[in-house]
Amino acid sequence: MSDQPRARLGVIKSVDWPENGFGGLSADLRARALAALRAQRFDLAEELLSNEEPGLEALVENLRIYQAELEIQNEELVQSQHQVQDALARFTSFFNTLPIAELVIDRQGLIQEANLAAQRLFNLRGTHFHQHFFARLINESDRASVIDAWGDLRPEASIVLSEVHFRARVEGDFIGDLHIASIPSLSEGTQHYVCAILDRTEEVRQRQRLRETSERLDYLAHHDALTGLPNRAYFQTRLEQCLQRARRYRRQFALLFLDLDRFKEVNDTLGHHVGDALLCRVAEILSAQIRTVDTIARLGGDEFVIILEDIPAPHFAAHFADRIMGEFSQPLEISGREFFVTLSIGISLYPGDGRERESLVQHADVAMYQTKKSGRNGFRFFEPAMSEGAIERLHLEHDLRLALQRDEFILHYQPQVDLTTGALMGVEALCRWPHPTLGMLLPSLFIPMAEELGLIDELGLKVLELGCRQMATWDAAGLYVPRLAINLSVRELERSELPGQIAEILACTGLDPKRLELEVTESKLMRQADMAIFALNAMRTLGVTLAIDDFGTGYSSLSYLKRLPLNRLKIDRSFVEGLTQDVNDDSIARAIIALAHTLGLEVLAEGIEVREQADFLFREGCVEGQGYLYDRPLMPDELAAHWLKASE
Numbered sequence: 001m002s003d004q005p006r007a008r009l010g011v012i013k014s015v016d017w018p019e020n021g022f023g024g025l026s027a028d029l030r031a032r033a034l035a036a037l038r039a040q041r042f043d044l045a046e047e048l049l050s051n052e053e054p055g056l057e058a059l060v061e062n063l064r065i066y067q068a069e070l071e072i073q074n075e076e077l078v079q080s081q082h083q084v085q086d087a088l089a090r091f092t093s094f095f096n097t098l099p100i101a102e103l104v105i106d107r108q109g110l111i112q113e114a115n116l117a118a119q120r121l122f123n124l125r126g127t128h129f130h131q132h133f134f135a136r137l138i139n140e141s142d143r144a145s146v147i148d149a150w151g152d153l154r155p156e157a158s159i160v161l162s163e164v165h166f167r168a169r170v171e172g173d174f175i176g177d178l179h180i181a182s183i184p185s186l187s188e189g190t191q192h193y194v195c196a197i198l199d200r201t202e203e204v205r206q207r208q209r210l211r212e213t214s215e216r217l218d219y220l221a222h223h224d225a226l227t228g229l230p231n232r233a234y235f236q237t238r239l240e241q242c243l244q245r246a247r248r249y250r251r252q253f254a255l256l257f258l259d260l261d262r263f264k265e266v267n268d269t270l271g272h273h274v275g276d277a278l279l280c281r282v283a284e285i286l287s288a289q290i291r292t293v294d295t296i297a298r299l300g301g302d303e304f305v306i307i308l309e310d311i312p313a314p315h316f317a318a319h320f321a322d323r324i325m326g327e328f329s330q331p332l333e334i335s336g337r338e339f340f341v342t343l344s345i346g347i348s349l350y351p352g353d354g355r356e357r358e359s360l361v362q363h364a365d366v367a368m369y370q371t372k373k374s375g376r377n378g379f380r381f382f383e384p385a386m387s388e389g390a391i392e393r394l395h396l397e398h399d400l401r402l403a404l405q406r407d408e409f410i411l412h413y414q415p416q417v418d419l420t421t422g423a424l425m426g427v428e429a430l431c432r433w434p435h436p437t438l439g440m441l442l443p444s445l446f447i448p449m450a451e452e453l454g455l456i457d458e459l460g461l462k463v464l465e466l467g468c469r470q471m472a473t474w475d476a477a478g479l480y481v482p483r484l485a486i487n488l489s490v491r492e493l494e495r496s497e498l499p500g501q502i503a504e505i506l507a508c509t510g511l512d513p514k515r516l517e518l519e520v521t522e523s524k525l526m527r528q529a530d531m532a533i534f535a536l537n538a539m540r541t542l543g544v545t546l547a548i549d550d551f552g553t554g555y556s557s558l559s560y561l562k563r564l565p566l567n568r569l570k571i572d573r574s575f576v577e578g579l580t581q582d583v584n585d586d587s588i589a590r591a592i593i594a595l596a597h598t599l600g601l602e603v604l605a606e607g608i609e610v611r612e613q614a615d616f617l618f619r620e621g622c623v624e625g626q627g628y629l630y631d632r633p634l635m636p637d638e639l640a641a642h643w644l645k646a647s648e
């Protein structure tokens with residue numbers, strides 16, 4: 001359309017119709033033409049005027065133009081009405097096909113629109129939403145905070161509120177992120193908001209389940225299942241904290257090592273259930289005697305320890321020991337029988353008898369042993385003369401250094417098998433020290449010593465090299481061992497050169513990194529989790545796999561566990577031991593397997609001794625294991641003879 005008619009129409013509209021215009025017309029005709037024009041009856045006006053004088057032709061022409069103009073305008077109006085309808089239909093279908101629940105509310109909070117996703121999420125039909133207050137869809141616990149945040153929302157701004165609890169009809173509550181945006185308003189005085197709700201119930205619940213599992217694991221890992229007292233691992237932590245406080249504030253404390261006299265006889269003659277009941281009763285009596293600042297723990301069997309913090313003088317510990325023994329002066333009634341219980345107690349004092357955990361525990365233990373030797377039912381303070389083993393230890397340290405120089409260490413290999421087929425999946429290398437005079441020594445004796453003496457790096461590298469070389473020897477003989485697991489001490493991880501040294505050993509022996517698995521003990525790892533994450537990541541870049549050993553004994557942080565670049569969790573033997581006999585062990589093993597699956601890790605159980613344990617583990621989803629049921633750690637040629645067949 002040209003601009004000209006539009007402009008003309010504008011002019012005509014803006015001026016008054018000429019009362020005395022259309023000169024020369026009769027008054028009557030003029031009035032009729034004018035009326036026709038006002039009523040927009042242009043055809044009639046044209047007819048009336050065209051019957052008159054020829055001077056009016058121009059005016060008639062003008063009227064035609066006005067008519068054309070109005071027709072065009074009308075067409076435009078119809079068109080734009082269609083466009084609006086199209087846009088509305090598009091918007092409605094877009095609104096309804098959005099996978100996220102969307103609601104439009106007005107300034108009062110009344111719901112004006114709700115898309116299909118919202119109807120499904122809240123289990124309400126469209127009509128239910130209409131004129132329903134949005135706030136009624138929010139759980140009371142969160143309602144006030146949502147209303148406050150919404151009230152503070154400035155025009156054309158938006159907010160996101162995380163994990164809001166909503167109420168839904170029928171299916172109950174759900175949790176979602178709420179995004180509220182105010183919609184720019186065209187007409188003054190009206191204001192609307194779009195509320196988008198992203199349902200995150202499943203994710204939040206899964207997180208909660210993981211947290212609960214982790215808390216349960218944490219509890220189980222730190223407490224003795226029988227008595228509910230802190231266990232050995234937790235006691236170590238508490239003792240360390242106590243040591244730190246004592247060092248900082250220059251205080252002394254006492255450590256009491258308690259052992260029940262003749263407990264084994266009770267167990268052997270009256271059975272475990274009576275023994276267990278007796279231990280629980282003893283735990284109760286002891287717990288009632290300590291102050292809130294003190295610590296009591298069960299180390300295992302009939303051994304208990306108590307830390308008396310911040311004692312003014314040693315005789316305070318002696319009074320306490322007397323009082324405890326007094327508590328057992330009357331017989332205890334267990335399962336309808338009366339028992340006289342006596343205790344042997346050993347006491348060590350910080351700082352006099354030791355400044356480190358190990359020495360304090362060891363010295364209290366030695367003192368307890370002296371009490372037993374001198375007739376039981378009493379207590380003794382530690383005295384240096386009691387440490388008969390000290391000299392032997394010095395000799396052993398000397399021998400250990402020599403053994404390293406002379407390459408005396410050897411490896412035994414324990415098969416790791418598929419629990420269904422019994423097929424060999426790998427071997428774990430376990431270090432042995434054939435001592436010239438003391439015989440075959442186990443790692444629990446010399447690994448901690450090597451760590452203490454700073455010799456563990458050297459020993460660790462020797463073990464790695466021995467293991468990788470053995471794999472190469474088997475390979476060369478056509479005997480295939482799929483995987484070699486090697487234990488790494490956490491101390492070794494601290495050295496930044498370690499990944500380079502492992503790469504060198506792999507290159508020298510030609511072992512494919514994928515066939516090497518490095519195991520690190522969980523409890524030790526978690527104490528230096530940040531360093532471990534860094535070191536293990538470096539190790540992973542070599543292509544080796546990583547396993548966490550003794551899992552369940554030192555569980556501390558799920559968030560760290562998630563950050564560790566692991567492939568496998570190894571369920572500790574202590575949990576496997578009681579499987580199908582002890583419900584606590586059953587639930588721990590089940591929880592560890594579930595946790596491993598959730599984190600996408602493989603799981604292997606160690607210490608399987610009987611078929612029932614293997615069956616239980618397999619039923620729960622653990623597919624690999626090792627233990628005496630399959631074989632003990634074997635010498636390389638024994639392993640080859642029992643487990644390996646030369647390939648054709």
Ligand SMILES: Nc1nc2c(ncn2[C@@H]2O[C@@H]3COP(=O)(O)O[C@H]4[C@@H](O)[C@H](n5cnc6c(=O)[nH]c(N)nc65)O[C@@H]4COP(=O)(O)O[C@H]3[C@H]2O)c(=O)[nH]1
Nearest residue numbers: 430431442443444447463487488489607608609627628633
């Ligand atoms: N009761 C029972 N025990 C079973 C059964 N199956 C295997 N075992 C024992 O359980 C231990 C498994 O090794 P680990 O948990 O890694 O625990 C190992 C590992 O943490 C550490 N260790 C062994 N070799 C090395 C090494 O070369 N370097 C380092 N850093 N640590 C090592 O010493 C720990 C003890 O090793 P070992 O005395 O050889 O004891 C081994 C093995 O002999 C079973 O069915 N029942």
